[in-house]
Amino acid sequence: MRQSSETRKWTEAARGEADHDALLFARLPTDFGPVRVGDAEFKAALSRMVLDMPLRVASSAPERRGGGWMPGTGGSGGEAWQAELTRSYMRHCEQRGTPGDCFTRLEDGPFLQEDDKRSIAMALAVGPALEGVDAEVRAMLDPTRVLATLSISITAYMALVAAPDPVLTKGVAAGAALLLWGYLGFEFFDLIRAYRRLSEEAARATTFAELREAGERFGRVIGPNSVRILVLVGTAAVGETAALVSKAPKLPGFEQASRTIEFNTGWSLMDAAVGAERVIVSMPEGTLRAVLPMTAVAMTARGGGDKSSGGGSGTPKEGRVLPNGHRAFKSFDDFKDFMGPAGEGKQWHHIVEQRNVNVERFGSEAIHNTENVIAVDKAKHDAISAFYSSKDPQAGGMVVREWLRTQSYEKQRAFGLMVLRQFGVAP
Template identity: 35%
Template sequence: MAIRLAVLVLLLALVGACTTPRGIRLDTGSGAPVRILPPSSNKSVEVDAEAFEEALTQWVLEIPLPLRSSRQQWLVHASYPGRTQDLRWQNLMRKSFGGICGAGQRSGNCLSLLDDVAGLSEEDKLGVALGLSLAPLKESISKAVEDTLAPQLFYTIIATGLITWAVLAANPEPVFTKAAAVISALLLIYLGVETFLTVVDASRELKRASDRATTSGELGEAGRLFANRVGPEVARVFVLAVTVVVSHGLTGGATSLAGQLQKMPAFPEASLVGASQVGLELVNVGQVGAVAVAGRSVVICLPSTAIAMVARNATLGSSTVGIRSWGSFSGLKRALGSAEEGKQWHHVVEQTPGNVGRFGPESIHNSENVIQLEQGLHKRLSGFYSSIQQEITGSRSLTVRQWLSTQSYGSQRDFGLQAIEKVQKRIWGVWR
């Protein structure tokens, strides 16, 4: 990892040495980075209030939420109040979620305008300001956690993750690692590069404003400006990204996290957008080792196996990658031409009548779902889908294709990508 980070730092120096357009660089630590220039439209995945509450409720009620404190090497759990040395900071977070007290109202559940915050640490002040910025989401968060034993403690745990990320983002050229890198990858997929960079800029402004603040009112104003800059839609994604990363999914590694990510709102759409605009499959964000920002460029450090096929098939260094879709396979072939010599076009999510009817032709016949494969591999894949594989499907009568046809788009896509890899390595196949 030290070598990978050294490569990342060197790459940042090279990126910063000249003016470059906004974009993504996928660095695997070997070979030239894959450069992706997202479409100028900066497509984002919408998460409305209802979807936000549903996803958050599911995680809160079904999954334990551990989080390693940035101050002590111990885990805070929603099931117990934590240690006494951190109660003061937790109390500040609870009060900030309650907002600023009205005139003459002094309460343990809100920040008093009479309180002097000059004695707070910079991290405490940033946390209070960030907590106050989430006021527009207060009702939705409250609905999601109303059936828990300690709603305010849940908020404290999530706020801790938000603060940790925001502190890193406030650096001149931030480098996010470990959990913060995974959060960054999720933000990039759901928000797009331009909006992600806006959140980074807003975090810097929030940090500067909260550092200068000497009263609760000034912290409240800093939080309000941050909220206005990012908007409630971005804030929802921010809270969900932190929640899923600090949930049980991360403690089980990248595989466990991938399972939890399928509960994210608009998962199929986010998978497509992530592959085309970021070059990263949504289910693979747990493999991201580091994310760095240099100017208007974002560098993602990850294994080559986690890079989306649409990015691997792109021309290095100059390609503009984006999803193009057509109403039929013949329309796609007219636009893209025949596959290269010795290769054939392959649909990751198959172009069966059932899939076209359920998901729409544009979801099937597009530049992210249709890729080129060697003829021999394509033939073996077709034979595999037409065969009965009880050890994989659990069925003695259904073919792989029939078994797969009833599943969601995201599940079919994940299986399709896995099938390509395992059939290519002859782990799966038809043996006669």
């Protein structure tokens, strides 16, 4: 996979930069294949990591507080299938040799709720991958408790990544998403689609057999390699960001994933995962964008940099522009201080509008950057602004910008580019 010209220019422009507080807004490539993790190296790595994994502390006793509920005493009507589902779940736990609420899913009531069913389906999906964990580890830790912790953690992260138009802010969830991207490449979106199906099927399930089928289908759809990667990243991400920092570089295949990302983007995968301010996932468009620190540019890219190339060493007064640079700013004022005036008879125009709702949702760096803000003739800029303030059938009869605020970042950008073409600003 050859580094795209756009990414190459962006990387070259970043070389030699001294401003480590600067942020870069970039569309992440996904046109590369996944890292392959073998079964043996997976089991060895997992055995090492689970010893340091903080496990949930929960009782496995089935008795319920405030009424002494026991499985099998559920009511009639709508509760009948819930009671039977819960009994089936308890039988599954007993068959595993861990009778009771083995996945700690009944802590908030006598019946399994939607999020409980998703976690159980996920446990059933990834459970087979954990069966080969080292015997010494199995003797020290309860494998079912490990599986419960992992399934809850993975489900929580996947629910964030697979939410409609998700925007993941700085932290372990954004870091886990970028690690999954680095490992999976074009299969990243296959994983999200598979999880969405699991989530929907688990929510509808009324029997344990349906939960089992949802979990097993998930494993079949993404395949054993992606299951291993999901479990490895999920295990590394249990806990705080510090756990991700210490464990991720030791994962099997991490060096290969890092080399692939660095070759295609010029970024350090670990610096990107740990330092990402925001990650914006758009499933309909199949795109992934991130606000990254300048320090995410890999040392190999910075090391040979020439300050006279790309961005150069000019000052803001000289109008230093990073070619296709996706250089991001904390505010529009900062952008204008760096870029200067738009030009005689021109005004700066945001393709994705700079409304407060967009800034709060996507982050200021996603709005005030050199990809999203362009110079437009003043008369055309006024006409475009008037159009956005009008009602239009394409917006369902709503005011255009009010309708637009409900759309994903990619849809807003695609719409903004279409408007620029319609008003003769872009070809």
